[in-house]
Amino acid sequence: AASANFDAGELMRIGEAVDPASPCLYLPTSGSTGFPKPVIHTHQTFLAICSNFADAVEFGERDRMLNFGTTYHVSGLVLLVMPIIRFGSIAQMDWFDPETAMRIIEQERITVVWGFDMHFLQMRRHPRFAAYDVSSIERTLVGSNPGSYDEIKSMGIGHQGSLYGCSEYLSHFFPYRDRFDEERMRNTNGRPFDGVSHKIVDPSTGHVVPTGSIGEICIKGPGLFKGYYRMPEVTAAVIDDEGFFHTGDYGFIDEKDYLYFRGRLKDTVKTGGENVAAQEVEMFLAIETPWVMTAQVFGVPDATWGEAVVAMVELKENANVSEDELRDFCKGKLAGYKVPKRILFVNREDWVLTPTGKVDKSALRRIAMGRLGIARE
Numbered sequence: 009a010a011s012a013n014f015d016a017g018e019l020m021r022i023g024e025a026v027d028p029a030s031p032c033l034y035l036p037t038s039g040s041t042g043f044p045k046p047v048i049h050t051h052q053t054f055l056a057i058c059s060n061f062a063d064a065v066e067f068g069e070r071d072r073m074l075n076f077g078t079t080y081h082v083s084g085l086v087l088l089v090m091p092i093i094r095f096g097s098i099a100q101m102d103w104f105d106p107e108t109a110m111r112i113i114e115q116e117r118i119t120v121v122w123g124f125d126m127h128f129l130q131m132r133r134h135p136r137f138a139a140y141d142v143s144s145i146e147r148t149l150v151g152s153n154p155g156s157y158d159e160i161k162s163m164g165i166g167h168q169g170s171l172y173g174c175s176e177y178l179s180h181f182f183p184y185r186d187r188f189d190e191e192r193m194r195n196t197n198g199r200p201f202d203g204v205s206h207k208i209v210d211p212s213t214g215h216v217v218p219t220g221s222i223g224e225i226c227i228k229g230p231g232l233f234k235g236y237y238r239m240p241e242v243t244a245a246v247i248d249d250e251g252f253f254h255t256g257d258y259g260f261i262d263e264k265d266y267l268y269f270r271g272r273l274k275d276t277v278k279t280g281g282e283n284v285a286a287q288e289v290e291m292f293l294a295i296e297t298p299w300v301m302t303a304q305v306f307g308v309p310d311a312t313w314g315e316a317v318v319a320m321v322e323l324k325e326n327a328n329v330s331e332d333e334l335r336d337f338c339k340g341k342l343a344g345y346k347v348p349k350r351i352l353f354v355n356r357e358d359w360v361l362t363p364t365g366k367v368d369k370s371a372l373r374r375i376a377m378g379r380l381g382i383a384r385e
Contacts, residue, residue, distance in 0.1 A: 227251060
C-alpha cells in the first residue's frame with residue numbers, strides 16, 4: 009500500500025536536502041566495561057564505514073549476505089546498509105538461531121556472513137550441521153580470536169575476516185584479498201581501512217611505543233564518531249590533540265601494519281600488585297593447551313591477593329583433564345601470577361551472551377562467585 013504512493017522525485021529532493029555532516033545515528037556503546045554512552049555518527053561517517061567494509065570484503069551485485077546483527081548496534085546497522093550501496097542482496101534475521109541460519113545459507117546460497125565466533129561455533133556444533141550445505145560461504149566478517157579459527161575453518165570457510173572496532177569507529181578488517189596470508193588471518197584483526205590512521209601509545213604517558221610493543225590502540229579517520237551526545241567533557245577526554253580517539257583497548261601493530269587486539273585496558277585483573285591481561289590468559293588456554301575449546305578469564309575478590317585470577321573453560325569434545333592438571337600445565341609457561349587460582353569447567357550452553365552476541369563477562373563473574381561461595385560485592 010505504501011509503495012502505491014511512492015514519489016521518486018520527492019525521495020530525491022529529501023536526499024539532496026540532507027547535510028552529510030548532520031547526525032544520522034545515535035548509537036549506544038556496548039556497555040561491556042561501563043554504562044553505555046550515546047555515540048553520534050553523521051551520514052558521512054556512517055557511510056564511510058559502510059563503504060570501507062564493502063571494498064575490503066569485495067561485495068558486489070551477485071553477493072547475498074546473511075546478517076543477524078542487532079540493528080540498534082553499529083555492526084548490525086553497517087552490515088544492513090553495506091549490501092544496499094553495492095546493489096547486492098541481504099537476508100536479515102530477527103534473531104539468531106543456528107539451524108535457521110544454516111537453512112537460510114543453503115536456500116539463499118549466501119556468500120557473505122557476519123557474526124561473532126559464538127555464532128559460527130553454534131552452527132558448527134549443531135547436531136544437524138551436516139544436514140545443511142553451507143559451502144556457498146566465501147567471505148566472512150568475524151569478531152573472534154585465534155582459538156576459534158580452526159573450528160570455524162572446518163565449516164569449509166576459507167576467509168575469516170577478523171575485524172576490529174567499536175561503536176565510535178569500525179576501523180580495521182582482514183580483507184578478502186589478504187586471505188592467502190593464513191598466519192595473519194588467524195592471529196590479527198586486519199589492517200586499517202583506507203584513510204584510517206592508527207598508533208599504539210603508552211597509556212600512562214601518551215607516547216607512541218615501538219612497533220611490536222603493546223599499548224593503547226588509538227585511531228582516526230573519515231568514519232570516526234563526532235562525539236558522545238550531550239557529553240562534551242567525556243568526548244574531549246578520549247580525543248587527543250592530533251584528533252586520535254583513545255579506544256581504551258590494548259594491542260600492538262606488526263611490521264606490515266596489521267593490528268593485534270589483546271583486550272580492554274579495563275579488562276585486567278589486579279592480583280598481588282600485578283596486572284594480568286585477561287585475554288592473554290584466555291588465548292593461552294585456548295591455543296596452547298590440548299584440552300580447552302574456549303575460555304573466559306576475570307578476577308574475583310580475594311582476601312590475600314585483592315583479586316584472584318579465575319578461568320571458566322569449555323573443554324574440547326572427549327577431552328579429560330582436572331583442574332589441578334590444567335593449572336600445572338600453565339605453570340612455567342605463564343608467569344606465576346597469571347596462572348588461574350581457580351578453573352571452573354562449563355558446558356557450551358552455559359555461556360551467557362549479551363544481546364549483541366558477545367560473551368557477558370560480568371554475568372559469568374557473578375556465576376563464578378556463586379559457585380565459589382564468594383559474597384556479592
